[in-house]
Amino acid sequence: MLDPASGLQPVAEEQTPRKVNRKSHVIRIPTLNVTSFLAMSWGLLTFLMLNASFSGPEGVISANVPKGIVSSGTTDKPDPNPTTEIPKVPIIIMVTQVDAVTARVSVSGLSEAPRSFKELTVLLMKIQKNPEKGRNGVYTPDNPIVIQPEAGVRWQHVVNAFNAAVKAQYTSVGFAALQ
Amino acid sequence: MAKKKIDVPRPELNVTSMMDLVLNLMTFFVLVSNFAAASMPLIEAPKPEDSLARQTDSQDRIVISLEVTDKDSGLAKRIVAGGRDIGPQDGKQLLDFLLREVKVSEKVEVDLRVDKNVRYDQVQPVLAIMAEANVKRMNLVAARED
Numbered sequence: 001m002l003d004p005a006s007g008l009q010p011v012a013e014e015q016t017p018r019k020v021n022r023k024s025h026v027i028r029i030p031t032l033n034v035t036s037f038l039a040m041s042w043g044l045l046t047f048l049m050l051n052a053s054f055s056g057p058e059g060v061i062s063a064n065v066p067k068g069i070v071s072s073g074t075t076d077k078p079d080p081n082p083t084t085e086i087p088k089v090p091i092i093i094m095v096t097q098v099d100a101v102t103a104r105v106s107v108s109g110l111s112e113a114p115r116s117f118k119e120l121t122v123l124l125m126k127i128q129k130n131p132e133k134g135r136n137g138v139y140t141p142d143n144p145i146v147i148q149p150e151a152g153v154r155w156q157h158v159v160n161a162f163n164a165a166v167k168a169q170y171t172s173v174g175f176a177a178l179q
Numbered sequence: 180m181a182k183k184k185i186d187v188p189r190p191e192l193n194v195t196s197m198m199d200l201v202l203n204l205m206t207f208f209v210l211v212s213n214f215a216a217a218s219m220p221l222i223e224a225p226k227p228e229d230s231l232a233r234q235t236d237s238q239d240r241i242v243i244s245l246e247v248t249d250k251d252s253g254l255a256k257r258i259v260a261g262g263r264d265i266g267p268q269d270g271k272q273l274l275d276f277l278l279r280e281v282k283v284s285e286k287v288e289v290d291l292r293v294d295k296n297v298r299y300d301q302v303q304p305v306l307a308i309m310a311e312a313n314v315k316r317m318n319l320v321a322a323r324e325d
Binding site for chain 1: 205225229233294297306
């Protein structure tokens with residue numbers, strides 16, 4: 001409080017000048033520039049999309065190539081490993097062309113003609129000699145089978161016949177030369 | 180007169196969900212892509228009834244593929260053996276190739292991968308060459324029933 005006798009007027013509280021702090025706190029928000037990352041991702045995605053091919057799953061049907069069967073069409077070469085075993089009579093499955101897409105199948109020497117490849121499997125099982133499976137036929141499972149398609153038969157039907165033979169548990173399946 | 184500051188609205192783009200989707204798609208395509216299968220010719224594998232086709236883990240095998248020119252003619256367009264393009268008429272090159280492989284390993288298996296529309300008379304020369312090269316085991320490639 002000032003002495004009024006000195007002539008100075010007291011200054012009101014709210015008029016007292018204050019020191020203002022000019023330094024203000026700046027909060028920096030961290031940023032991430034994803035432009036190049038997105039460009040790279042899109043490039044990779046485009047490449048992978050163009051490269052992917054969605055085909056059905058493939059597998060293999062296996063069989064041994066029969067020995068001594070004329071599957072090469074050349075009979076002038078002697079067997080390099082001649083054996084004294086009595087050669088087995090091969091079962092010949094004939095696949096004949098009906099039209100461009102269909103084929104008929106038959107087994108040589110049998111009067112029964114299967115109407116489909118499923119029936120072919122049943123027929124091959126019927127003529128098989130396999131006591132473990134209860135089959136009382138003539139041909140053992142290692143008896144060679146020769147598939148003899150006509151020239152114009154599509155590969156689909158040939159594989160069907162091959163599949164039927166392997167399904168009937170014959171282990172030695174080959175293909176005949178073209179007639 | 181005091182200057183009035185005008186706040187210009189800044190457009191913002193929230194890319195969080197887009198990045199999430201892009202990364203998911205990339206992961207999917209990376210897992211689905213099979214670059215080894217992409218190098219083999221594209222064929223329509225035969226679909227046998229009750230297919231016995233199974234995936235094989237055999238390492239000692241060669242793949243011979245036959246593509247078809249068109250479905251109507253059933254003629255083979257090209258033969259690809261062991262990644263090499265062999266013309267449909269060049270039996271000698273295929274025989275030399277198979278003889279070399281059988282010499283290295285007698286137990287080598289041959290996977291015959293033929294389009295289902297190819298005629299048998301186009302495939303039979305390949306089978307004859309395989310027999311001449313003394314290939315012991317032959318596998319026919321077909322569609323799997325999973």
